[in-house]
Amino acid sequence: MHKQRLVIAGSGSTYTMGMMMSLIEEKENFPLKEVVFYDIDEQRQERNAKATEILFKERYPELESFSYTTNKEIAFKDADFVFVQIRTGGLPMREKDEQISLKHGVVGQETCGPGGMAYGLRSIKDMIELVNDIRTYAPHAWILNYTNPAAIVAVALKQEFPDDHRLLNICDMPIAIMISYAKMLNIDVWEIVPEYFGLNHFGWFTKIYDKSGNDHTERLKSRIIDEGFTPEDTEIANDVSWQKTFEQARQMLMDFPEYLPNTYLQYYLYPDQMVEKEDPERTRARQVIEGRQNRVHSLCDGIIEKGTAKDADLHVDIHGVFMVKAAASLAYNLNERFIVITENNGIISNLPEDAMVEVPALLTANGPKPFAIGEIPTFYKGLIEGQYAYEKLVTEAYFENSYQKLVQALTLNRTVISPDKAKAILEDMMEANASYWPELN
Structure with a gap:
């Protein structure tokens, strides 16, 4: 089995240590010669x-090189795989995004609404340069x-690199939800076969099967409604x-x-409730910074000071395992099923061809082979078309330096709706992001 040269781009991330534990956990399935x-x-x-x-010295001694x-x-010369997890502007800019949104009475969140727009406009330039x-x-x-916001980034990268078929945008939220499903069903998460x-x-699970073909969907719905729903991923x-x-x-x-x-979807279906729960002085970004x-x-500092990771509180997280298993399927043509982001091209037959949809696909040495979904019901089609129009307008605004398209994007977004709010938010966001955004006209 060919050993891979793997690069972690954005290795200063707080998710990196979990990713490293995942590489160790999966080293038989995704063997590495160099990180x-x-x-x-x-x-x-x-x-x-x-x-x-x-x-690595303690738990991955067979690794030939780490640097x-x-x-x-x-970094990149002769790489086999590059895992990308960059955050332009860091957590301080995320906090500003959230605070500005809440100031105007709309959802303050990393990837949704005005926060997602601001983060997307910051990310596109750096992602294009990095690719x-x-x-x-x-x-x-x-x-x-x-890299988030994955939806906007995926649209922008597809526009900039339309023929790059070895560039895949993925997100771990579906599998993080599936961990909770697995716990409720008392099965291993990797035994779940989702339809999505x-x-x-911005998506929905339509069916939850296991690998034996058993349909757990209605049982799962009943248990969630009767018993509640809790996160189970360790992170x-x-x-x-x-x-x-x-x-x-x-x-x-x-x-x-x-x-x-x-x-x-909570941010789009219940935006007023989400705003009421938030504290501008204690945003989600602030919680992440302090948490x-x-x-x-502290964990890393302790390992460095002691010179050992033997007693460190390290664990494998789904964020890392999902990425590594997906990479293994691509590297070794395993044809395993993952939920990934890919160009629609008729997968969902009543949505735009160029939409970057999130659907199940087999990951092969020649890239993702998505499963056809067919037509989706009117309610979901309407929600998705509005959200995709927002994502596309944000991307077009970046490439065209268009203020007007950002006003249109926020007006379409279910977290904003009001053109007056859209303009007021934009003014504050433009000032805060002056060194990151393109100059708008």
């Missing part, structure tokens, strides 16, 4: 890298992109915000019982 960290933030990267170096760099050529850099030094590498359709962070299980999010998913199922919803970021930094 390289790449980040433009040398300090954030170094903390993760020094801790990872110790971790970290801020040099693009050193070009990777292709300069590794023309045939698989690029697996986790939508856009990223979010004890997070109060995520616990409330899963509670809201139960309410969504009660209000719209046809399909099982992605949790992010996961501090925890991961």
